[in-house]
Amino acid sequence: MPDDSVGSGSQGTAPVSLPKRGSKDAPFTFKGGAVTLKSFFEDYETMCRKYKVPEAQWKDFVQRYMSTTPGDTFEAVSMSHKGDWEDLKARFLRLHNSRRQDQKNTKTDLTTWVKSHYNTRIDSWEDFNRHARKYIRIAEWLQAKDIITEDEKNRLFWSTFSKDTKNILEGWILHIDPKIDRAIPYPFSVVEAAVDKAYDPRSFDRENPEPEGEIRSPSDDEGDLSDEGNDTEDDKETLKESLRDAYRAK
Numbered sequence: 137m138p139d140d141s142v143g144s145g146s147q148g149t150a151p152v153s154l155p156k157r158g159s160k161d162a163p164f165t166f167k168g169g170a171v172t173l174k175s176f177f178e179d180y181e182t183m184c185r186k187y188k189v190p191e192a193q194w195k196d197f198v199q200r201y202m203s204t205t206p207g208d209t210f211e212a213v214s215m216s217h218k219g220d221w222e223d224l225k226a227r228f229l230r231l232h233n234s235r236r237q238d239q240k241n242t243k244t245d246l247t248t249w250v251k252s253h254y255n256t257r258i259d260s261w262e263d264f265n266r267h268a269r270k271y272i273r274i275a276e277w278l279q280a281k282d283i284i285t286e287d288e289k290n291r292l293f294w295s296t297f298s299k300d301t302k303n304i305l306e307g308w309i310l311h312i313d314p315k316i317d318r319a320i321p322y323p324f325s326v327v328e329a330a331v332d333k334a335y336d337p338r339s340f341d342r343e344n345p346e347p348e349g350e351i352r353s354p355s356d357d358e359g360d361l362s363d364e365g366n367d368t369e370d371d372k373e374t375l376k377e378s379l380r381d382a383y384r385a386k
Contacts, residue, residue: 154187157201161186167203173232176201177225194221206232241277243284249274250292257298258305261335268328271296290321305330 155162163179166172180201184194195214199207210228217224249271258264275289284292297305308330309322316326 154189154197154200155183163201165201165203166206168206169232173229177229191221195224241274243278246274246278246284246292250296253296255298256296256301258301258331258335261331264328264331264335267296268293268324272324286323287321290323290327293324294321294327304334308333 157165161183163176163183164172166176180198181194184191184197189197199210199214202210209231213228213231214224217227219227253267253271256267258267271293275284275293278284279286279289294302305327306322309316309326312329312333313326316322
């Protein structure tokens with residue numbers, strides 16, 4: 137079982153007192169599984185740098201932050217390995233099959249996600265954030281691996297919105313930048329800026345985005361206005377008599 141005492145490691149004594157497993161500055165306890173292993177190593181290395189542990193000794197203390205089974209495995213690997221920390225870490229990553237995790241995203245995964253999210257209506261910044269977060273998780277990884285281009289990423293993202301959402305956002309995009317190139321997909325940052333404007337929670341009418349009751353158009357008032365100045369002859373004569381009577385009474 138890994139040694140969890142402060143000031144000692146699985147193969148030596150730390151130059152300073154390191155945090156106990158589960159404490160504030162300690163990395164999360166690695167319990168096995170390829171998905172979390174890279175994150176665990178990143179947290180562990182951050183702690184070692186903070187506590188000024190020489191890199192040559194990093195392999196000596198990592199086991200204390202693992203549960204029993206992966207800790208025993210790491211110990212066995214390290215005993216038969218004479219290389220430096222990076223070599224040991226790479227070997228342990230291969231052992232836990234982390235490379236499969238790196239290869240989980242394909243272009244097919246992205247297009248499948250896009251098809252399943254066609255016609256998504258956005259009604260708030262929160263809606264957009266949830267939608268974008270799921271998409272970016274796949275798309276930006278593929279772009280980083282040169283599997284898709286920036287334009288492909290932006291075009292596919294735009295294609296997931298419903299028609300009314302596209303109309304709202306495009307209106308704001310053209311308002312923000314009337315000269316924007318419409319021959320290429322709108323960049324993600326531009327769409328995000330339009331969302332900020334379109335769904336600003338500080339807007340006075342965000343509580344009632346749709347009008348209630350009968351909607352009047354400007355043409356509805358034309359009949360009311362057309363009656364003005366069309367008095368009948370009797371009305372005009374009555375008005376003249378009233379004015380004469382008022383003058384005589386003076």
